[in-house]
Amino acid sequence: MKTIEQEFAEKAYEKTEAYGNGHPKGSAERDKYVGMAQTLPILVRTAGLAEALAFAESRKENKDFLEHLASALGFSTRADLLRESREAEMREYVYLTRRVMMALKWFKRFSQSVLDADAAKNNGVQP
Numbered sequence: 001m002k003t004i005e006q007e008f009a010e011k012a013y014e015k016t017e018a019y020g021n022g023h024p025k026g027s028a029e030r031d032k033y034v035g036m037a038q039t040l041p042i043l044v045r046t047a048g049l050a051e052a053l054a055f056a057e058s059r060k061e062n063k064d065f066l067e068h069l070a071s072a073l074g075f076s077t078r079a080d081l082l083r084e085s086r087e088a089e090m091r092e093y094v095y096l097t098r099r100v101m102m103a104l105k106w107f108k109r110f111s112q113s114v115l116d117a118d119a120a121k122n123n124g125v126q127p
Contacts, residue, residue: 005102008072012106015068016114030115032061037111040065041104049097050085057082065107072103 002010016037023030036056043052056062063078070081073096088096 011072016110
């Protein structure tokens with residue numbers, strides 16, 4: 001039996017690696033994906049989960065990242081994740097926030113190692 005951390009790590013690695021294979025180093029899409037992986041955890045901490053996800057959703061270039069995050073968390077679509085973040089009762093909202101932060105930790109780490117976050121930073125994306 002895997003821990004929740006192992007499950008998130010596995011899913012984040014699969015999604016990040018697949019995204020990297022489909023988007024070459026230096027591409028704008030890849031850099032934006034890395035930027036979102038690096039900044040969304042900070043945004044969740046400062047603004048709260050629902051507001052951070054709504055902001056990310058408003059940026060059209062973040063759709064792939066949000067789909068990957070939603071999938072890693074067990075949601076069918078990013079819309080389901082967004083809806084849950086808006087409609088959840090307090091207890092479920094806190095639990096969802098904790099799970100999102102655990103998953104984001106792995107997306108951030110793998111964006112650094114698999115997608116080469118330092119290269120994205122050099123192209124104007126600030127983590």
